[in-house]
Amino acid sequence: MTTTDPRLERRRELGAFLRARREHTTPRDVGLPGSARRRTPGLRREELAALAGISTTWYTFLEQGRDVRPSHQVLSAIADALRLARPERAHLRALAAEDDAPLERHEFLAPEVADVPALLDPSPAYVTGSSYDLLAWNAAAAELLRGATDTTGPNLARWVFLHPLARDVLPDWALVAQGVLARLRTNAGKHPGSARFLRLEHELRAASPEADAWWARYDIATDRSGIKRVRTAAGEERTLRFASFRVADQPEQVLTVYRPD
Incomplete structure (x- = not known):
């Protein structure tokens, strides 16, 4: 081997x-x-x-x-x-930095963290892992990100670039997608050789011309707060404020919470 x-x-x-x-x-x-x-x-x-x-x-x-x-x-x-x-x-x-740490790290989500999104309902909230796997979410988040939680092992980056509903949900799709990919690219750089990140990279780049072009640019971004426009299933456009919080014991895991602007 x-x-x-x-x-x-x-x-x-x-x-x-x-x-x-x-x-x-x-x-x-x-x-x-x-x-x-x-x-x-x-x-x-x-x-x-x-x-x-x-x-x-x-x-x-x-x-x-x-x-x-x-x-x-x-x-x-x-x-x-x-x-x-x-x-x-x-x-x-x-x-x-010279670092011999293992390339693969288990994404363990503590039960007390997994419970947080449910406590925040009706505000959409979810927890993502280092490679943007959706680790926990509430009903409001599932309604907001239509189709993102319908698969086994849901992944936010995969939904943004590959799910047909993402561009309808996100009126500013290109701007949001570039930000998601930049943050994913930043995390991938911290896990060189990781099979998990490599599989996701190859999948996104093979299926999305935008992901393929933007990945090579190696843009860097970190989690942040801001404003995002979304479109509901009824076609109504809404403006939401969001904030991201790193989990203290697992800093690559991020809790994101939305509320009306």
Whole structure:
């Protein structure tokens, strides 16, 4: 049986993240002159290395997933050069950490947490796991996310991208879907080589052109609060406020609660 070295997978994920961010950072973003003749999207490796004050060869090793270990100062310099936002900086540090933790972690939902959504009825509420599995929900959430809880092992990302009702429920589907995928992509980066995340990635990318295009961008997002438009089964559009809360003992599990705006 072949085993995967978690450190190797983490270095590969680090390289993929750096490359994606570099290709989405334009010369204008960092005060460099542009050129119509540029073949490389975004910054060239040598340009980023110069901005970060490191050698091009050493930076190239990072993108290639070589066994090099950047210091906190170097990571900060690269983050500054790429103009990374706070969540992206945290993701960069997490990927650069040497961690031999198991790639698969059991998604155990404590009974006292599983009971919370029912206590919040009639406000829609649900708990998602690290790969966006729906671990617990109340009747109001099942009514709000029509079709999402009708299958065995329901998954919010799978519903958003693959269920035919999702685009009807979500008038701002593209915006919501990009946010869901960015948060899923962020979590997947913390579990390099995880069969659970890889299966979900392959399923979404194979069936959804949007998921396939957006996954390669490697956008980073964290759970948040905000406002979301939804459409009921009767065709009525409603605006709901929502807030997300991490479970203290399982920080990758998130309770999300909605209420009318």
